[in-house]
Amino acid sequence: MVVILKPKDDADKILKEIQEFLTVRGLKVSEKKTKLVKATDGFDFLGWHFKVQTNGKFRCVPSEDNYKTFRQKVKNIVNCSNYGARVKAMKLAPLVRGWRNYHRYCKMDGSRFTLWRMIHRAFKVFNKEKKLNRYTATELIKKAFPAVSYSENRHINVKCNKSPYDGNMVYWSKRNSKLYDGATSGCLKKQNHSCGHCGLKFMEDERVLLHHIDGNHDNWKPKNLMAVHHSCHQYIHMGKTEKV
Template identity: 25%
Template sequence: MGTEAVKKLLSTFLKERGLELSEEKTLITHIDDGFDFLGWNFRKHRNQGRRILIIRSSNKSLQSMKASIKETVLVKGKAKGQDELIRELNPKIRGWCNYHKSAMSSRTFCYLDSRLFQTLYRWGLRKHRKKGKRWVKDRYWHQRGSRKWTFCSDKEELFGPMDVKIKHHVKVIGTKNPYIDTEYFHDKQNNRKYERGYIGIRVSLCKSPGNNGLSLA
């Protein structure tokens, strides 16, 4: 089926629900070239002879986040103290990372964590021009748990992008329609009930005295 035919089917599907495609914002492109949508980049890559879909934070979204951090720290935060700076940064970082944690964002979070440190370090050096780098480090970075370099004080602690756990989204089965409750969610609920029941039976049999240590596979 061609792209124009798919577009026509999609337009019909949306029209039935009171929606329509924006011709100005609609783009038809090859999946190998990728496209940006809602802050993510969708693109198929070749991996060991297979073509797999990779969803990452878009470069535009990442650059926007970096610019926001830089403005908060180096432009508006020149005269601010550490605690106030942390209180302003935490909602920005936590919100952005939580939004992107369902994509393949491990490298992105690592990169953002590094750039965040560099920006804050520049802020510390500018704030204390007569002090050395080691002094600035000891003043603003301390060990918290397993992290040796945590930007924190006695009252506040900076939220780190690397602390976010990646949680991939659950794909919708291609033959199901999430817009039809009885078709999709009813089947999903039944599957969960079956899985819980199967696990319960399996555990009971494994613990049974007459089972002789055998378990069901």
């Protein structure tokens, strides 16, 4: 756990308040795993590096360890001699898209996080294949490194008086629906933020899936879509087999 301190904060007082909060819930603070830091010093958490600059502006970027791990995964695929360029592009696309989506609310401008060096290296490897030329290699690069829009600090803030422990399921369900867009967001609003199968509200830590009612995944008409819990989606499809 990381405790962020403002200049006028008393570290011992804050740590005591946190301990009292957790004790009521049967938990306690681990001294070995708890770190007290100033917001202006910066810290790493869940793959991000958080820091409040001297001008008071908040900054968040992918952490150094997270970036190095991601870069190594890309390097392993690009340099693998067992795959052709098309297979490499297919394997890179979900990896790159997932990484960029995870950091979509960070400060991602600059050549480093545009992945220019990785893209340049992958292009040189792809272009060496006999069956490819620079045009086909460029098309594969676009598939391997899909663009994902980002908007710094546009994450959805939790209201100051709300807590996952307050039992306000309606608030957390509505907040969770804002994390989705497109058809999923539309279904959640239409279903009043409830599961279309079981009727229960969606909690913040529950994954929401889109279910195609007629089983046709090419039918994206609003009437054919239903937002359901991940567990409910598995239950709906349980035991279903293809007809021969």
